[in-house]
Amino acid sequence: MNPIRIALDKATGSATLLRRATLCAVIAALAGIALLALAGWFLTAAAMAGAAGTIAVQAFNYLVPSAAIRLLAILRTVSRYGERLWSHRAALEAMGGLRASLFARLAAQDSRTALPLSSGDAAARLTGDIDALEDLVVRRPSRIAGLMAALAGVILAASGGWLSALLLAVMLAALPLLLRSLARRLTEGPAQQAADALGALRTRYVELASARAEIAAYGLGNRVMAELAPLTRRLDQARARLFIGEGVQAALLAAYSALAVMLVLLGADAAAPLVALALLASAGAVEAMAGLSRTAFRQASVDAGLARLAALDALPLEDTPAPSAATAQAxxxxxxxxxxxxxxxxxxxxxxxxxxxxxxxxxxxxxxxxxxxxxxxxxxxxxxxxxxxxxxxxxxxxxxxxxxxxxxxxxxxxxxxxxxxxxxxxxxxxxxxxxxxxxxxxxxxxxxxxxxxxxxxxxxxxxxxxxxxxxxxxxxxxxxxxxxxxxxxxxxxxxxxxxxxxxxxxxxxxxxxxxxxxxxxxxxxxxxxxxxxxxxxxxxx
Structure with missing residues (x-):
């Protein structure tokens, strides 16, 4: 079962909040695409009217487009606020319910046959792994919004010509496949290594923290730090590889966006204002789809953690009766x-x-x-x-x-x-x-x-x-x-x-x-x- 679905099922109302956040994200994405497209058309048309002389300038109606631009900017800002408000609230409620559910499953296990979890490992699962899942829940609305923005971008790109729209559609369709491939090649290995390193560091830290009084009393601080240093270094190295992978993805995505805009321009056969509309709409569509890149990157970073959470969620949860006034046994x-x-x-x-x-x-x-x-x-x-x-x-x-x-x-x-x-x-x-x-x-x-x-x-x-x-x-x-x-x-x-x-x-x-x-x-x-x-x-x- 999808761990995000598991999390949302733990908190009543979280799914509703996430639907609201998704609606706001879609509105914000569509408003952003429309804002870019309209701004491109408006600036180009105004420049052409200015170049044509005083009569053309007087005939150019700038009030309606400028009012529409301001309205779209306000709509985008308000929608983004609603998306963040409801998505974070949904994530907080869902993660609270998930933590409670997983802790209940751990507590319900017979200690004689339970998973051999150390306190550090259990803490890592109930904190770090769930924090990573929370980030995915917060980002979830942007995935649907990105797809809707891409569709709107293709429709608006058609104003520059059918070939422009077709080329943009092909580029956008190929983008998710490219992003998944990049995420797998650049982040999957380092993400697994980072998850393992973080779990090992947390486990050892919790174990040592329980003996902090003795460590201080015997002056063992330097020895403890020396013991933790390889674990910390291992985590830092894995995270550095992750960040390098993220940077490479960002650079490739920028190049991909430039290529998409160039193809739209080559396929355009309309007037200059409409071509400008199509170009900016195309750039906005690619940028909206970039949210999938960030989500793919985060997903690769937490896959191991999600597997550990799924292992906890698979534990049987039986009603554990409260201790009763049982008859004494020999x-x-x-x-x-x-x-x-x-x-x-x-x-x-x-x-x-x-x-x-x-x-x-x-x-x-x-x-x-x-x-x-x-x-x-x-x-x-x-x-x-x-x-x-x-x-x-x-x-x-x-x-x-x-x-x-x-x-x-x-x-x-x-x-x-x-x-x-x-x-x-x-x-x-x-x-x-x-x-x-x-x-x-x-x-x-x-x-x-x-x-x-x-x-x-x-x-x-x-x-x-x-x-x-x-x-x-x-x-x-x-x-x-x-x-x-x-x-x-x-x-x-x-x-x-x-x-x-x-x-x-x-x-x-x-x-x-x-x-x-x-x-x-x-x-x-x-x-x-x-x-x-x-x-x-x-x-x-």
Whole structure:
């Protein structure tokens, strides 16, 4: 399916706006052609009347043509304004709808089987590729306008003689084929290279930007810039080739226009004013068709991006039900059965697969170990079933770039201020939040902003508590806390677990949190499935 058609279908009313823009573009193009033609006739006729003497000048009616010229100039200006207004509005609405639709498709995918997209690649698709598509949507009305202007140019060229009109028609008919051939030869390769280079640069930049604090702390700025330099140079070189190709196209198009006007002149057999009309109309028709050249150039520049957008749009979009108050299911970790409400610590050395196991239970990655939920291996459970059962507070707590309340509301719909205050109290974060400007409405920057690592983990814990899921997955919940705060957090968390009956699967290298659990299960005791590796993923542990 045409990606532009996909984009327009995402926003109600965008197609109507684009039709208005197209109508304005056609009016502007026709007014421009008529303005050139009439100006050519008027100037030539006025000059001939002046050369003929006073009587001819007095007989020459200059009022009507000059008024028509002014009217056409006003009409062209107003129509161009309408074209830009409606085409840009249509593009903005369509791209907003397209971004939302593609993000919804990405969010609806089961993390265990989703496309292996890095955050940088996803960002590149949802920003750069869509920006390029937006440019095509804005330029779309000019294509129809160019064809209409070409037809008008041929009709007006007939005033100079039928041969002039025929020669111009042949030249205009051949122009799109020439432009497509030029675009393919001059821009297709560099456009693909530029798209690949931009995607690689964005991906690496996003990856490095997430570690900007460490880069600054260790003085690695120069090393990072040196690493990005080849990617930047590769992009610059590809873009330079694109611009050279655009310049060559512009030069060839100017030569083509001169050739078309010359042929029209050679085929003309009418009076001089009509020949002038035909010549300027021909030049205007070729210039109007030049819009196809610019569109062809842009199209070659974004073909790779459109293919990436089409891959996202092809992802299945199923209704993802909101997490429900599901009945707690029993869990089996290898040979260990855990009834609903059980509290267990998964132990093992660093890198043995504990965090991978927790992420697998939460549905974030495949689990290749002998782990079951409700009697079914995790691989047989849907992402919805896992989301309904588990709330994860991971070791690396991701934060939304928004307010603290925004981050907490991610847990589930219908959370009120009282719920959030209770969760923050249990997480020993209520006093810290109260001290911030705006309190719970304080806006966090990227990656948690001014919150420390321990505070981000506690905010993540508060969010997990608010989900109301039957099982709580905590990965190093007290890492980065002092002993007093750790003891208070464990005490409040124990009271909450007792009150709600929530089950707990804990991962911690610190001894204090282990007091929350009744038993320990070594991760090494959870055997991999036949033909598989260690828990989580075969090679990651």
């Amino acid at each position: 869990i089996r970790l290898g040979g260990v059965e855990l009834r609903p409400g059980a509290r267990v610590a998964v132990t093992g050395r660093s890198g043995s697969g504990k965090s991978l196991l927790a992420e697998g239970l939460a549905g974030l990655r495949p689990v290749t170990a002998d782990v079951a939920l409700g009697g079914h291996l995790l691989a047989a459970c849907s992402g919805t079933e896992l989301r309904d059962q588990f709330a994860l507070s991971p070791q690396d707590a991701p934060m939304l770039a928004g307010s603290i309340a925004d981050n907490l509301r991610l847990a589930r719909p219908g959370i009120d201020a009282a719920d959030m205050a209770d969760a923050l109290h249990i997480a020993c974060l209520d006093q810290r939040i109260a001290s911030l400007p705006g309190g719970i409405d304080y806006r966090l920057g990227e990656a948690g902003g001014t919150l420390s690592g321990g505070e981000r983990k506690r905010l993540s814990l508060a969010r997990a508590l608010l989900t109301g899921r039957p099982w709580l997955l905590l990965d190093e919940p007290t890492e980065g806390l002092d002993a007093a705060t750790e003891a208070l957090l464990i005490s409040r968390l124990r009271i909450w677990l007792d009150r709600t009956g929530t089950g707990l699967i804990l991962i911690s290298h610190r001894p204090a949190p282990l007091a929350l659990t009744d038993r320990q299960v070594p991760v090494s005791a959870i055997a991999p499935l036949p033909g598989q590796g260690l828990p989580g993923v075969a090679s990651a542990a």
